[in-house]
Amino acid sequence: MKERGIGVLLLATALGALIALGLITYFIFQAGVPLIAKVGLWQFLSGTEWNPTAKVPKFGILPMIVGSLWLTFGSLLIGVPLGLAVAVFMVELAPPRLAVLMRPAIQLLAGIPSVIYGFIGLTLLAPLIRATLGGPGLSVLTGAIILGFMILPTIIAISEDAMRAVPLAIREGAVALGSSHWQVIIGVILPAARSGIIAGVILGMGRALGETMAVIMMIGNSLNIPVSPLQPATTLTSNIGLEMAYAGGDHRQALFGTGVVLFIFIMILNALATTFVRRPATSRRSA
Amino acid sequence: MTTARTQRIAFGCIWAAAVLTLAVLALVVGLIMIRGLPSISWGFLSGSPENLGRDGGIFPTIVGTIVLGAVSLLIATPLGVGAAIYLTEYTHESLLTRAIRFGTESLAGVPSIIFGLFGFIFFVTYLQMGWSILAGGLTLALMVLPTIIRTTEEAIRTVPQSYRNVSYSLGATRWQMVTTAVLPSALPGIVTGVILAFGRAVSETAAVIFTAGTALNLPKSAFSPVRTMAVHFYILAVEGISLEKAYATGAVLIVTVLLINIIASSLITRLVRRQVRR
Amino acid sequence: MDSKIEFDHYTLAYGRDTVLNDITLSVARNAVLAVFGPAGSGKSGFLRSINRMAELEPNERHSGDIRMDGTSLFVPGVDLPALRRRAAMVFAQPVALPMSIYDNVSYGLRLSGKRERRQLDEAVERSLRAATLWDEVKDRLDSSGLNLSGGQQQRLSIARALALGPEVLLLDAPTAALDPISTGKIEDMLLDLKANYTIVIVPHSIQQAARVADAAAFFLNGSCVEYGPGNQLFVSPRDTRTEQYVTGRFG
Numbered sequence: 001m002k003e004r005g006i007g008v009l010l011l012a013t014a015l016g017a018l019i020a021l022g023l024i025t026y027f028i029f030q031a032g033v034p035l036i037a038k039v040g041l042w043q044f045l046s047g048t049e050w051n052p053t054a055k056v057p058k059f060g061i062l063p064m065i066v067g068s069l070w071l072t073f074g075s076l077l078i079g080v081p082l083g084l085a086v087a088v089f090m091v092e093l094a095p096p097r098l099a100v101l102m103r104p105a106i107q108l109l110a111g112i113p114s115v116i117y118g119f120i121g122l123t124l125l126a127p128l129i130r131a132t133l134g135g136p137g138l139s140v141l142t143g144a145i146i147l148g149f150m151i152l153p154t155i156i157a158i159s160e161d162a163m164r165a166v167p168l169a170i171r172e173g174a175v176a177l178g179s180s181h182w183q184v185i186i187g188v189i190l191p192a193a194r195s196g197i198i199a200g201v202i203l204g205m206g207r208a209l210g211e212t213m214a215v216i217m218m219i220g221n222s223l224n225i226p227v228s229p230l231q232p233a234t235t236l237t238s239n240i241g242l243e244m245a246y247a248g249g250d251h252r253q254a255l256f257g258t259g260v261v262l263f264i265f266i267m268i269l270n271a272l273a274t275t276f277v278r279r280p281a282t283s284r285r286s287a
Numbered sequence: 288m289t290t291a292r293t294q295r296i297a298f299g300c301i302w303a304a305a306v307l308t309l310a311v312l313a314l315v316v317g318l319i320m321i322r323g324l325p326s327i328s329w330g331f332l333s334g335s336p337e338n339l340g341r342d343g344g345i346f347p348t349i350v351g352t353i354v355l356g357a358v359s360l361l362i363a364t365p366l367g368v369g370a371a372i373y374l375t376e377y378t379h380e381s382l383l384t385r386a387i388r389f390g391t392e393s394l395a396g397v398p399s400i401i402f403g404l405f406g407f408i409f410f411v412t413y414l415q416m417g418w419s420i421l422a423g424g425l426t427l428a429l430m431v432l433p434t435i436i437r438t439t440e441e442a443i444r445t446v447p448q449s450y451r452n453v454s455y456s457l458g459a460t461r462w463q464m465v466t467t468a469v470l471p472s473a474l475p476g477i478v479t480g481v482i483l484a485f486g487r488a489v490s491e492t493a494a495v496i497f498t499a500g501t502a503l504n505l506p507k508s509a510f511s512p513v514r515t516m517a518v519h520f521y522i523l524a525v526e527g528i529s530l531e532k533a534y535a536t537g538a539v540l541i542v543t544v545l546l547i548n549i550i551a552s553s554l555i556t557r558l559v560r561r562q563v564r565r
Numbered sequence: 566m567d568s569k570i571e572f573d574h575y576t577l578a579y580g581r582d583t584v585l586n587d588i589t590l591s592v593a594r595n596a597v598l599a600v601f602g603p604a605g606s607g608k609s610g611f612l613r614s615i616n617r618m619a620e621l622e623p624n625e626r627h628s629g630d631i632r633m634d635g636t637s638l639f640v641p642g643v644d645l646p647a648l649r650r651r652a653a654m655v656f657a658q659p660v661a662l663p664m665s666i667y668d669n670v671s672y673g674l675r676l677s678g679k680r681e682r683r684q685l686d687e688a689v690e691r692s693l694r695a696a697t698l699w700d701e702v703k704d705r706l707d708s709s710g711l712n713l714s715g716g717q718q719q720r721l722s723i724a725r726a727l728a729l730g731p732e733v734l735l736l737d738a739p740t741a742a743l744d745p746i747s748t749g750k751i752e753d754m755l756l757d758l759k760a761n762y763t764i765v766i767v768p769h770s771i772q773q774a775a776r777v778a779d780a781a782a783f784f785l786n787g788s789c790v791e792y793g794p795g796n797q798l799f800v801s802p803r804d805t806r807t808e809q810y811v812t813g814r815f816g
Binding site for chain 1: 290291293294297298300301302304305307308309311313315316318319340353365366367368369370372373374377378386387389390392393394396397398400401402403404405407408409413418432433436460461462483486489490492493495497517520521523525529533535538540544545547548550
C-alpha cells in the first residue's frame, strides 16, 4: 500500500514538467491572444509600426520579427562553423591534455551569465565596430557576433556527442581504404553525425532567438527595420524585455502577444530538433 | 591541391577555431576580472548600495541571489529527482513517458523571457504573490527543472543493473531498491546537476527581473522582492549608473560562476572516490 | 521423496518469447538440483520463477503453478519480499554493492527492518563463516566490498544470501566468472550447505553439475528434456539429446 502511494507521488512529480508547460502555454496565450484578435493577426504580424502609447496605438511587430531573423541567422553564421570546428577539434584533433581542458572551458562559456556577454558587446565590441566599420556600433552585427559565441556551447555539446556516437567500425572502414584523417572527418564522421549536428544547430537557433537581456544591451533598440547589419534593430525578445517594466493595458497585452509569436517559433524549432535527435534507445528496465 | 595540403589547411582552420574560442573565453573572463577586481573590497561585498548603486556595496544582491537560488532548488530538486526516478525505475516506455519527456524537453527550450512573462502573469499577478522571492523562486524552479530531471536520469542510468537485481533478490521493495541501491550510487551525478542548476539561477536575468523585482533592500520574508547580482549588474550597465560598479559586480558574478563550475567537477571526483573506498 | 518445490505445468513467456514450456518437476528437500542446458534453454527463467524475479521482465506472462512446501507462490497477496528471503538468489556476476563488507552482508536483514546491532553482528559472522570468507575479512568489515577480489565478492554475495536465513538457495552459474581455485572453494561450500538448504544451481559446466548435484534436469528450448538422479543422468542418460549434450557433441 505504501509502495502504491510512493508510485503515485513519483508520477505526480513526473507530471510537473508537463503541467508547467501547459500552464505556461495557457497563461501566455490567454494574456496575449485577445489583443492579437483585436488588432487582427495579419495586421499584428505585418504591421511595420509599433507605437503602443500613441493616441491611436499601432501594434505592428514586423520590425521585431525582421530584427529577430537578422540576429538569429547572423549568429548562426558565426556560431555554426566555429562550433562545428571546435567539436571536430575536441573529438578528433585535440592533444589529450588540451582535450581535458576543453570540456570545462566550454562548460564555463555556457555558464557565464548572458548579461556579461551583452556588457562585453556594449563596452568593447560596439565601440570597435563604430570606429572601424562605421554606424552607431550598437547594431545587428555586434549582437550577432556576441550571440554567435553565446550559442557555441549548445552547438558544440550536441555535435560532439553525435560525433562520438559514430561507430568505430565505420571509421575504421574508411581508414582501411586509405583515406586521410581529414577525408575521414569530412566524408564519414560529419555525414554520420549529421542529424545530431542539425539538432544542435536548431537548438542553438532557439537560444539565439530567445536571448533577451544581452540583446537589449547590444542591438541599439531601434524600431526601424534594419537593411544593413551595421544598423540598430529590435527583436521580439528585446522589445518585451524593454517595455514590460512600464507597459499597461493594451500595451502589456501586445507584449504578451509578442510572447505568443515567440513561443510558437520556439516550439516549432523544438519540435524540429527532437525529430533530428535520435535519442539513444532508453534502456529497458528489467530489474 | 594534394590531399596532404588540403588536410593541412583544414586542420589549421580547426586549430584556429579552437584557439579563438578559448581566447574569447579568456578575454571575457580576463577583462571583467582585471577591470572589476580592483574595486572589490570587503566593504563592497558587505555594504549596501547607495545612490541606486553608484556608491556603496552589493550585499543585498548577494543575499538575493543566494536566497532565490536556494528557494528555486528547494522546489525543483524534489520534483526533478522524483520525476527522474519515476521515468527510470517506475515505468516502462509508454505514451505517458513520451509525453512527459516531450514536456521536459520543450520546457528546456523555452526562452527565459517567456518564463519571465509567465511568472509575472501567473505567480506575481494571478496568484497575487507580487514581485517576491517566492514568485521568482517558483519561476526559476520551473526553468531549472529540466536540467535536474535530465542529469538525474543520466546518473540513474549509469547505476549497474546488477545492483537492482541483487537488491530485489534480497527482498527489497521497489522503493527500498531505489533508496538503498540506486540513489547512493547516482548521488554524485544528481548533486552535480543541482549545482549546475544553481549556476543557471545565478546567471539568469530575464526570468528574474519581472518576477522577483529589483528592490535594493534586504528581504524580510518570502514575499519580499529582491534584486539578484545579475539583475543589479544589468541595471548598472544599461542605465549607465556606474561602469566601475558594473565591472566589480560582474567580477563577483564571474567568480561565483567559476566557483560553481569548479565545485561541480571536483565534487564528482571526490564523491566517486569516497564511494569506491567506503 | 519429500519435495520442497514443485513445478506443475508451468509455462513462462516474456512478450512473444516462450522461456519455459510446460515444466513439471519437483526439487527434493535438502538436496542439490542442477539445471543445465545450452544458452537460452530457460535455466535462468526457471530459477527466477522460484523467487518470482521473472515478473520484473517487461510483458512477463505465466501459467500453471509452482508450490513451495505445498503452497502456491501465486496465491493472491503473497508477500514477495518474504518469498525472496525464503528463496535467496546468487547471480553469475559477483556483485558487491558500494558499501562496507558488513553492510553488504547485513543488507537483506536491514531491508526487512532488522536494526538491532547484536542480531546483525551475529548474522554477519555466521554467514561469512558459512561462505568461508570470515577469516579473510574479519579484520576489515568496515572496508568497501568493492575492494574484494572476484572470488571473494562471490562468496560475499553468497554470505549476503545466507544472512537472510533462507530455506532455498538459487544459484545462477555462481562460478561462471571465477578462477578454478575460487570455484573449488565454492563447490566445497555447497556440499556443506546442502545439509541445511535446498539448492537449485545452474552449474557452469557438466563436470560441476556431476560433482555437486543429487538430481539434475536437462533443459532445451524451454522444455525439460530429462530429469532424474544426478548419477543416472550424467552416466546413462535416457534421451539421445541429453546424451549428446553430456558427451559434448552439441551445445
